[in-house]
Amino acid sequence: MNTIDMILLTAMTLAALWAVMGRSLLKATIGLAVTSAILSVIIFRLGSPLAAVFELSVCTGLITVVFVSTISLTKPLTHKDIVELSKKRTRRFIYLPIILIIVTFLLIRAGIPKNLAMSMGETVKNVPEVLWNMRQLDMFGQVILIIAGALGVVVLFTEGKNGAK
Amino acid sequence: MALSSPIELLYVFGSFTILLLAAGFYCLVVTRSFLRAVIAIELLIKAVTLFFIAVGYITGKPALTQALVITIIVVEVVVVVVAGGIAISVFRKNDSLDITLLNKLKG
Numbered sequence: 001m002n003t004i005d006m007i008l009l010t011a012m013t014l015a016a017l018w019a020v021m022g023r024s025l026l027k028a029t030i031g032l033a034v035t036s037a038i039l040s041v042i043i044f045r046l047g048s049p050l051a052a053v054f055e056l057s058v059c060t061g062l063i064t065v066v067f068v069s070t071i072s073l074t075k076p077l078t079h080k081d082i083v084e085l086s087k088k089r090t091r092r093f094i095y096l097p098i099i100l101i102i103v104t105f106l107l108i109r110a111g112i113p114k115n116l117a118m119s120m121g122e123t124v125k126n127v128p129e130v131l132w133n134m135r136q137l138d139m140f141g142q143v144i145l146i147i148a149g150a151l152g153v154v155v156l157f158t159e160g161k162n163g164a165k
Numbered sequence: 166m167a168l169s170s171p172i173e174l175l176y177v178f179g180s181f182t183i184l185l186l187a188a189g190f191y192c193l194v195v196t197r198s199f200l201r202a203v204i205a206i207e208l209l210i211k212a213v214t215l216f217f218i219a220v221g222y223i224t225g226k227p228a229l230t231q232a233l234v235i236t237i238i239v240v241e242v243v244v245v246v247v248a249g250g251i252a253i254s255v256f257r258k259n260d261s262l263d264i265t266l267l268n269k270l271k272g
Contacts, residue, residue, distance in 0.1 A: 131235070
């Protein structure tokens with residue numbers, strides 16, 4: 001780990017903070033996309049290129065598109081509403097940076113643990129080998145999840161005979 | 166700064182994971198917007214992803230953690246897509262994405 005990794009991790013945390021505290025939902029979505037993109041770079045630098053590609057294409061791309069589509073399908077607020085909501089939001093979220101600073105202070109104060117057992121057993125380098133030979137149940141679960149998600153969306157958007165939802 | 170010890174690396178990545186978790190949990194607790202709650206859940210998932218990858222790097226088992234992260238990403242997408250559908254349905258019903266109005270849903 002070097003300075004670049006620390007800069008990336010700090011930038012990711014700041015982008016996450018922006019996503020949480022951003023005034024409009026669209027800016028929050030962009031903040032989430034930036035968080036995801038920086039996380040992809042970190043994942044790539046940590047020697048996991050396949051997961052980095054998935055994170056970049058799916059989380060940064062697809063999920064942002066889904067969010068923006070959802071936002072565009074809901075009614076935009078008026079300027080007056082946005083100003084009013086912003087005041088309330090600022091009041092609610094004002095404590096978050098303070099909490100994060102306190103957590104950071106506590107983590108620095110706690111220091112690096114001296115005794116921590118970590119398993120460093122045998123290493124399998126090939127991701128497809130792990131996925132198809134060791135984690136077949138995960139693949140089965142993924143297929144079921146995708147079908148369940150697709151069916152869930154179909155059910156949510158199904159309209160009755162008289163247009164009732 | 167050059168950290169090489171596994172414990173030091175785990176400490177640094179663990180610290181940033183905790184910061185992301187704190188931001189996500191705080192947002193989840195105080196927000197009233199349905200979509201912002203989904204964004205908070207996304208942040209929590211990202212924290213877990215970061216920690217998995219870091220642990221894979223530290224323990225020298227990147228293949229196993231990559232396989233798990235791919236599964237997490239699939240789950241994440243399904244959660245977001247279904248949550249998006251629910252958000253639109255809620256908006257059509259209540260004309261608002263306020264989560265305090267969700268108890269008006271029937272069923």
